[in-house]
Amino acid sequence: MIEISGHGPVTRFKMGRELNGQVMYWCAAYLVEDVLIDSGCVHTAGELARALEGRGVRAVVNSHHHEDHIGGNAILAERLGVELFAPAAALERLASPDQELYPYQMLMWGPAPPSRPQPLGTQVRTASYCLEVIPAPGHTDDLVVFHEPEQGWAFVSDLWVAPRQKTSRDHENSRQILASQKALAAREPKVMFTGMGDVVAPAGPALAESIAWLEEMARKVAELAVRGMEPPDMVKELFERESSLMALTQNQLSYENFLRSLLKGA
Numbered sequence: 297m298i299e300i301s302g303h304g305p306v307t308r309f310k311m312g313r314e315l316n317g318q319v320m321y322w323c324a325a326y327l328v329e330d331v332l333i334d335s336g337c338v339h340t341a342g343e344l345a346r347a348l349e350g351r352g353v354r355a356v357v358n359s360h361h362h363e364d365h366i367g368g369n370a371i372l373a374e375r376l377g378v379e380l381f382a383p384a385a386a387l388e389r390l391a392s393p394d395q396e397l398y399p400y401q402m403l404m405w406g407p408a409p410p411s412r413p414q415p416l417g418t419q420v421r422t423a424s425y426c427l428e429v430i431p432a433p434g435h436t437d438d439l440v441v442f443h444e445p446e447q448g449w450a451f452v453s454d455l456w457v458a459p460r461q462k463t464s465r466d467h468e469n470s471r472q473i474l475a476s477q478k479a480l481a482a483r484e485p486k487v488m489f490t491g492m493g494d495v496v497a498p499a500g501p502a503l504a505e506s507i508a509w510l511e512e513m514a515r516k517v518a519e520l521a522v523r524g525m526e527p528p529d530m531v532k533e534l535f536e537r538e539s540s541l542m543a544l545t546q547n548q549l550s551y552e553n554f555l556r557s558l559l560k561g562a
């Protein structure tokens with residue numbers, strides 16, 4: 297399923313695989329003039345290609361290597377002749393994407409077909425706008441944010457998911473996410489366009505709430521660690537019980553991983 301909506305000059309394509317008439321997880325792509333930011337998952341790639349026909353898309357730029365952001369690359373390149381660009385650190389992973397996904401990833405997103413983007417530079421230009429490419433590691437090591445300073449737009453991908461995010465995957469580093477969110481906040485964006493399709497305005501308070509939350513949690517986890525507490529007990533101390541997502545995702549998304557990620561170095 298694809299829902300298309302206009303947000304000033306930005307067009308949002310909110311996409312998700314329908315299961316029993318419901319979308320369980322949304323991904324998003326955003327069209328700014330002739331540049332599309334991210335390409336969704338492979339399950340919706342054909343539908344996205346049809347929705348983009350006649351819209352004059354010249355290039356697709358990826359924010360990071362996860363399968364819900366790159367899954368449409370190959371089909372869009374083949375059917376619409378678009379050029380592909382991605383962060384340099386993502387290129388090898390896009391050329392041979394992970395085909396052995398967890399069952400929940402297979403169900404919702406599926407493995408991305410291989411694609412061969414060119415490396416992103418420091419800017420992405422359209423006729424009227426100039427998007428700065430800002431490295432924003434933490435969610436992954438290769439994530440970038442596309443920031444248009446004149447308009448105050450920040451295409452944040454998965455750098456910001458919710459004001460108080462509590463679940464992480466084991467590869468995430470929440471201290472880095474905190475540092476990357478602070479760096480973005482210093483640029484004072486007006487609107488955040490997120491990887492799950494939320495258009496958050498004003499962006500400032502939402503970013504500030506997340507930064508305060510991550511700082512508070514980092515402080516609490518550090519205190520508990522000094523007392524010798526292990527992450528499973530920290531979950532009970534801070535959240536009473538583990539997230540129901542932990543079982544659904546074979547231990548991938550959990551509160552425990554979030555707390556562990558706050559103990560990693562920034």
Ligand SMILES: [Zn+2]
Nearest residue numbers: 360362435454
């Ligand atoms: Zn991601």
